Amino acid sequence: MDFDFNRLISRENTSCVKYDLRQVIFGNPNVLPMWVADMDIPAPDFIIDALRQRLNHPVLGYTFRDNHYHNAITWWYKHLHGWDIDTAWIDFCPGVVSGLSHAIRAFTKPGDAVIIQPPVYRPFFTTVSANNRKLVLNPLIENNGQYTFNYDLLEKQVAQGARMLILSNPHNPIGKLWSKEELLKLGEICIRYNLIIVSDEIHSDLVFEGNTHFSIASLSEKLAASTITFASISKTFNLAGLASGFVIIPNPELKARFAAELEASGAGMGNIFGFEALKAAFTPQGEEWLKKFMQHLDSNWDFLSRGISRFSKIKVHKPDATYLVWADFRETNLTDDQLNKLLVHEAGLGFSPGTEYGQQGLGFQRINIACPVQTIELALKRLDKIAKYLE
Template sequence: MTYSFDQVISREHSASAKWDGRKGKFGTEDVLPMWVADMDFASPPSVIEALARRVQHGVFGYTIRDKGYDDAIVGWFARRHQWAVEPAWVSHAPGVVPALNYLIQALTETGDGIIIQTPVYHPFARLIRSHHRTLIESPLLEREGRYEMDFDDFEQKAAAGAKLFILCSPHNPVGRVWTRAELERVGEICVRHGVTVIADEIHCDLVYTPHRHIPFASISDEFAMHAVTTVAPSKTFNIAGLNMAVVIAKNPGLRDAYRQMLALQSAASIPALGLEALKAAYNGGDEWLDALLDYLQGNLQLLKERLAPYAPKVKVVEPEGTYLVWLDFRGLGLAREELDKFIVHDAKVGLEPGHIYGQEGAGFQRINIGCPRALLVEGLDRLTAALDRRSSDNT
């Protein structure tokens, strides 16, 4: 089947956070939005058709988890990730960030230390601070444009009494897909020091050849008993607005703690349309996803080609996964506020400022390439024209 990823679908006036929220986000509406992590593609036909059938039914009352939900999740992770998940391990979540919120409350107490590897998805730090836990940063090491874990630093901080580690895998925003050896080493450190791992694997399906996502909890039974995994069809199939995520925990103690917190927050109800979308995506989305990954790799290649002449002032940190690309603007020599202003007001593109991911992100911006190629070209035209003007002004 052929999929039309080149089709530009107007998202304006659809209450889109990405498009209709430009004024609130950037202070102006004349930017091309390439920031928040949703794509500008229609969801797979299987999802749209399933939702249409459910809407035609016309009754949208309270919904329970059915066998189709379990079968879809178990089948997807066996088929795509060679991970044998049992239905008993699975719990619903209204989103990965809400799941992280509930897990932090369920598994830690006030003052407990939680490790994150910066620069990393900014809600991690916000959630840790908002619940008065101790934020422990173990910065990634940047080596020749590629990021690695600092295992010595990580072990030192794990040994100092940290209670949790939030693993971002694949990593947002730097795009690393961690190898088995890396995951084994960080997992061994966590087991040795009694640190529970929350593995945020929401981007697990969005991995470029030849890289392969390895679910942390699939590596060994010991790791599985020390971990909780959060996943969702939302990024993969562009259905973030349907509020469906999944929490997987083999350890009954961790699983029960999460479920109790979910009930305490009155958040256990499964949305009717989200249920149908999840089942349709995981049961019928393989071919669409394979085509999407090919298209995204084409977008990534275009991005690299268009920005190559601007190195070293602008460098692409090539992602191994996700449709989010970390751009290094440090060569421009701009202060944080100056770079933000240059991107928004000179280039007129709406990117995510790197400094929100931690101090290591200063001088970077995150761009979303999950869009029709015409939009990517327009964004790159705007950015390179602004870079050309800046170069001309400085000569």
């Protein structure tokens, strides 16, 4: 089956955050938006068809997650990730960010320390702070574009009484897949100090060929008993607007506590179309679409990296996973304010400034390449407008 990932589709005037809020976010309504993590690729036809089929019934009342829904998740995880999960481990969450908030409230108390590992997805910072927990930073160690965990600092931090660690795997924004060895070493520290691990694995399907994603909960019974794993169909199939994620919690006590928090907040119902979309997505047809899409992403990466290579002061490394490129502009010696103004107002490019992911993102920009190749071609032409700062 063929899929056209290079079809240009206007998203303007659809209440689209990525396009219709450009003036609000960038102060320039004409930037080429390559920032927020959704695609300029249409959701697969077979998912849209499933939603249309459900609309053939005129009543859209209260619904529940049936066996088909749960079995689709277990099939997907077994088939794509080699992880045998039990349907009893699965629960709903409106999305990973809201899921993080529910987990923080379910498993920690106000004032408890929660560890995150910047540079990392901005809501990790805000969700911890907004729930009146103590934010503890365990920055990744960077060496020439390669990142590792800071185990020594983590050991000191957890020994001082932290209650939870929030893990990003694959890591957003750097696109790294943590190896089995890295996760086991991290997990051993967490187990020894009785930390809850909350693992955001929303990008885990988007793995480039030659790499493997390991869910930390799949690596041992002890880690399974200590881990809350969040995922969603939203990134893989461009369905973020359906606000429909899920959580995997093997420990029945922890699952009951999470479910109680969902019940208390009234957030556990979900929506019909999110459920129908997941059942259509987590299928052999969805797997075929994903394989072709990753080939498209690989081609986009090649096109971007070749084009950027002419700018000697921009460094990029191919991500292991995700459709996000972590671009290093530090050799320009521009301040972040100078760099952002050049990109937005002279080049007309709307990337994500690295400082959104913590101070460790100084001098970086995150670029979304889940788009038609024509968008990347246009972005490279716009970079030419500020070439004197980049060469």
